[in-house]
Amino acid sequence: MPTHPFSEAEPEEVRIVCLEGRDEMHAWEYEIKNVLDEGVTIINNWGPKHFTGKNGHIKSIEFKRCTAVFDMNGRFNRSI
Numbered sequence: 451m452p453t454h455p456f457s458e459a460e461p462e463e464v465r466i467v468c469l470e471g472r473d474e475m476h477a478w479e480y481e482i483k484n485v486l487d488e489g490v491t492i493i494n495n496w497g498p499k500h501f502t503g504k505n506g507h508i509k510s511i512e513f514k515r516c517t518a519v520f521d522m523n524g525r526f527n528r529s530i
Contacts, residue, residue, distance in 0.1 A: 465491045
């Protein structure tokens with residue numbers, strides 16, 4: 451049984467781009483393991499920089515490396 455809603459589309463490749471590093475991700479370890487076991491690639495420490503689209507549909511996303519997700523006080527403050 452699929453563990454995420456995108457399984458029904460049967461894409462050739464699924465990649466998750468995540469601001470956080472692996473140890474900072476807001477997911478249980480078993481959740482990460484499940485998607486990795488399904489062949490999903492997790493790309494950590496990257497965030498969206500620019501979106502391009504047409505007629506209300508996203509055509510591409512440009513990403514940039516994220517060097518920090520939280521500030522010294524533990525508040526969300528991404529640094530790209």
